[in-house]
Amino acid sequence: MTSIRLDTLTKKFGAFSAIRTMDLEVHDGEFMALLGPSGCGKSTTMNIIAGMERPTSGRVLFGDRDISNVPMTRRGVGFVFQNYAIFTHMTVRQNLAYGLKARGTAGAETDRRVGAIADFLQLTPFLDQPSAKLSVNILQRIAIGRSAIVEPSIFLLDEPLSNVDAAFRAVMRTELKHLQRQFRQTMVYVTHDQLEAMTMADRIAVMDHGVLQQVGTPLEVYNNPVNIFVARFIGSPGMNLLPATLVELGGRLHADLGKAGLSRALTAPLAAAARGQKSRDVWFGFRPEELSVAADTAGLTLAVTFIERIGSRTIAHFDAGGVAVKGVFENDVALQAGSTAHVVAQEQSVRLFDRATGQAIVGD
Ligand code: ATP
DSSP, X not given: OOOXXXXXXXXXXXXXXXXXXXXEEEOTTOEEEEEOSTTSSHHHHHHHHHTSSOOSEEEEEETTEEOTXXXXXXXXXXXXXXXXXXXXXXXXXXXXXHHXXXXXXXXHHHHHHHHHHHXXXXXXXXXXXXXGGSOHHHHHHHHHHHHHTTOOSEEEEESTTTTSOHHXXXXXXXXXXXXHHHHTOEEEEEESOHHHHHHHOSEEEEEXXXXXXXXXXXXXXXXXXXXXXXXXXXXXXXXXXXXEEEEEETTEEEEEOGGGOBOOOOOHHHHHHHHTSSOOEEEEEEOGGGEEEOSSSOSEEEEEEEEEXXXXXXXXXXXXXXXXXXXXXXXXXXXXXXXXXXXXXXGGGOEXXXXXXXXXXXXX
8 A cells, every 4th residue: 555645746848837846645544536627637646646747846755655756656656537548459358468567476466356347347257258348347457457357446437427327336436445445446537427436535635726625524625615716616516605694683694695685693613703704705615405484584585496306316507697596496395486495504503614715714
């Protein structure tokens, strides 16, 4: 097992900064997801770890060893790309055995390991078939198996499931997690899909525009996003953010949401943190899952614009003075498009962000 450390890493393509001063540690045996929208620098980071790309400045360390100048072929990492790179003229068995043969592994040991990985990835029925005729789903399994079979201590996967169908993606999420648990590899997994990151990773590194925004466990980034980018990006739907002004009423701090009304009093720790801020202008944030319909006319007043049934739950879309708000409810929720609803954001779930900087205002 090996840890990975990125030390003040930067990458420029000409004048364009693809990565701006990034420090990140991936622990031994940890599953780290690099998460962010298209173009945020995930693949560039991954390529630098793999040795396919050189950083403009900064270092890459595996354990205590600075490998910044070690060529890709000598870094000993397994790498699986979005576009499976497998040999279509070979059978599945030959593809799986390829890395072991190249290392001179004995025939019996190769057979044993091919059998084991094929079993694990449910490839056994296809072992002697030519790869060319197989489906995308199977090809991506072969690509994962081919890298995993040499048991690299560092395993890098760049959007490996983006080309496969939704049902198979759900299966593979579980299988990849099992694979990593079994071999205890240090795994870095690039994805733009927050659900993939949330369900698989031990920790998530959220990136935007070449800047690392937050590193934390799935629940940390979900519950306590450090800024409005992370708040919106994590969660499905993301966090609601309403422009608000903080006001004192009867010794308690509330958020004035304009036409939508006044929030309940903020919790004492959040109010204390907010009172320490220079500006009263904030983003009032709450998760769609934390919204409930008020029993009376108390709470926020929102116009219901659309009711979306997603099977297990119902998503209600609201308008709050021109700002879209979403709430996730049980299917029997009594809300109708075109009506006005009174809803409450639970006090404990409220998050505040400085309107000027977008940074979280955090209570103790
Ligand atoms: P995606 O999911 O779309 O691949 P990403 O987060 O992985 O996005 P990168 O591929 O790392 O993003 O690209 C980051 C930025 O750097 C993008 O704006 C991209 O256009 C730019 N970029 C990447 N490689 C090069 C290159 N070789 N030359 C110039 N610009 C590049």
